[in-house]
Amino acid sequence: MSTIGKALGLLDAISRLDREHGLSDIARLCALDKATTRRFLVELERHGFVEQDAETRKYRIGAEPVRLARIREARFPFLSLAVPVLRDLAAASTETVHLAEYSAGRLSNIHVEMSPRAHCVTVDVGSVLPFHATASGLAFLAFSPAGLAEQMLAEPLQAFTRYTLTRAPDLRAMLAETAERGFSISRQGLEAGVVSTAAPVRAPDGTPIGTVAIAAPLVRVNAVRILELGQQVAEAAGQISDAFFGLGQPAPTLSRKAG
Amino acid sequence: MSTIGKALGLLDAISRLDREHGLSDIARLCALDKATTRRFLVELERHGFVEQDAETRKYRIGAEPVRLARIREARFPFLSLAVPVLRDLAAASTETVHLAEYSAGRLSNIHVEMSPRAHCVTVDVGSVLPFHATASGLAFLAFSPAGLAEQMLAEPLQAFTRYTLTRAPDLRAMLAETAERGFSISRQGLEAGVVSTAAPVRAPDGTPIGTVAIAAPLVRVNAVRILELGQQVAEAAGQISDAFFGLGQPAPTLSRKAG
DNA sequence: AAGCGTCGGTTCAAATAGTGAACCAATTCG
DNA sequence: CGAATTGGTTCACTATTTGAACCGACGCTT
Known part of the structure; x- marks a missing residue:
């Protein structure tokens, strides 16, 4: 499977969570290695698709999808x-x-x-x-x-x-x-x-x-x-x-x- | 640069376009190979981040960001x-x-x-x-x-x-x-x-x-x-x-x- | 209608990127 | 206090990505 697919699958998994979760949790959930998961999360964060809470270190959906959604809604x-x-x-x-x-x-x-x-x-x-x-x-x-x-x-x-x-x-x-x-x-x-x-x-x-x-x-x-x-x-x-x-x-x- | 980063950059580029564009156009804009661009677009489409118009074959932002945005807005x-x-x-x-x-x-x-x-x-x-x-x-x-x-x-x-x-x-x-x-x-x-x-x-x-x-x-x-x-x-x-x-x-x- | 350019899309050897076991240091828990 | 977490990092190994060359189809111009 492509790396992109795995990363977007990870994002999808996060979107289905009812609350924020940490790195190990997310890795387990997606059956991915912790190192891999982290690299994905960092990359997704760089582009605003996820955010990491500075205190709890947990991850959540970021603001970039909101921007994209508004663009789509406009058209x-x-x-x-x-x-x-x-x-x-x-x-x-x-x-x-x-x-x-x-x-x-x-x-x-x-x-x-x-x-x-x-x-x-x-x-x-x-x-x-x-x-x-x-x-x-x-x-x-x-x-x-x-x-x-x-x-x-x-x-x-x-x-x-x-x-x-x-x-x-x-x-x-x-x-x-x-x-x-x-x-x-x-x-x-x-x-x-x-x-x-x-x-x-x-x-x-x-x-x-x-x-x-x-x-x-x-x-x-x-x-x-x-x-x-x-x-x-x-x-x-x-x-x-x-x-x-x-x-x-x-x-x-x-x-x-x-x- | 990571593949994920490149793909998300591509998505970002599409988001900045004022109208729908075709494969070659997008490839040129992102300075990526046409084959690479296509693989990215296909993968992004599989996950709903872009859509391809069946008639014109042009690409636009998909519906998945809307779903993610709604989840974020809910919380x-x-x-x-x-x-x-x-x-x-x-x-x-x-x-x-x-x-x-x-x-x-x-x-x-x-x-x-x-x-x-x-x-x-x-x-x-x-x-x-x-x-x-x-x-x-x-x-x-x-x-x-x-x-x-x-x-x-x-x-x-x-x-x-x-x-x-x-x-x-x-x-x-x-x-x-x-x-x-x-x-x-x-x-x-x-x-x-x-x-x-x-x-x-x-x-x-x-x-x-x-x-x-x-x-x-x-x-x-x-x-x-x-x-x-x-x-x-x-x-x-x-x-x-x-x-x-x-x-x-x-x-x-x-x-x-x-x- | 032949010629040319461009389109979207595909192929496969070469090259580059992703991978994950083992490793920290810091918390948390019993 | 020690065992078991946590988030995060390293680096040799390897699987994935890459892109020049290719295709058939479409839309121009000559």
Whole structure:
């Protein structure tokens, strides 16, 4: 594997940590030598991708990604156009809403609007969503070229709860349903006690570039309510697609590479 | 130089481009071999740091930095706390306001609030600010340990306009003035016809972590007005420092490494 | 339509960079 | 107090990166 790949993998590992960690910890986590890990961290730090706390000597994500993200947002204002819609959706549904973007073969959460209610689902920004176990993942695959779904189903599928669908035929059926319905539903696929529904944000040519999802506590949704939420999420996703590609956007095409 | 450094340098080069470019262009710009450039781009793409347009084959910043930036913002909400203050400042001053963050030895623009006026200064988000030629740079250095300023002054200083101060003694005088006054002033240092004033956002221990600046067309400011704007910018910078470190923030320390 | 330049992308021997076991010195813990 | 961490460094060994030369395709000009 290339050195660059290893270093960026290291950065990815750091991004998944819930708190700051030290050199030895990070080395163990990435199964890299301590010396190698250190060289990577130093190099990443030189470029602002990680920062080292001067006191604790622990490492965290640096400020350079913020700069890069702002540049991307300036040309491709996905977040800034989507957030108002998400806010409205959270208010209308009174449930937690989140937006994911597809990149590098993964679907990552990039924004969360919390439910105004006291009892609600929390979702981490920056987390990577498994395709088979989340409404977002299913919504994304259902509207992508069939090859992508098959590629994802071919890998071993982790069961996060005892409700997680892990058999390809079951998932294929879910995808077919989703494609017909216009939105996906996941019942406790990733987290026990949580039901989600999601719909794709699509480029003009139809390929999804991300998803918008609603996640609600199981106790608040019945068969009728989930369809209601699904309608709302599909509506919002359509709105974002239109807002984004409707005016002025050069509609960039994305090569849909393997994960 | 390490391969990682070269690859991240390439990413940095792409970030500075005003529009998307092709492989050969980028290779030329970075003085790297085409084959090497391609391997880097492919690797960066695999991890989502760049995207290649499927049609034009040109490269642009990818979505992964957005994910990383959101993670950082969730733990270290510099932007989200600063933006409301910047908005108020833009409204109060009726001039363009921008926020910069120090990282990897550079001061980068991470947010801009445009002046409500028709005739106003525009500032690019993501751009890197030269320390000696901008109000932000001077404000940052004036409140940093003296060693950092001397390090920056030691390098050859580019004259962006015929008003740019490039001699170390002149700049040292400016820094002394700035430290005393509490805010910096730059008259056409980077752009002809633009006057700026800036103040540092500081961690509890006093070291600056960024700056907030106002940039106004020369024709709208006289000696009195610039001091007025300076007062406002200093006030706003103080507000951001307080908002950020006042409550709950763990006040992380940053190792102040060379540029 | 032939000629030329440039594009994105690929190949493989030569050269350069990355690697990691062993080693510090400084903390932390029982 | 000593055992087991921690972050960090060294240097002989070796695997990875490098780039000139190559390809087919596209878009000009003649």
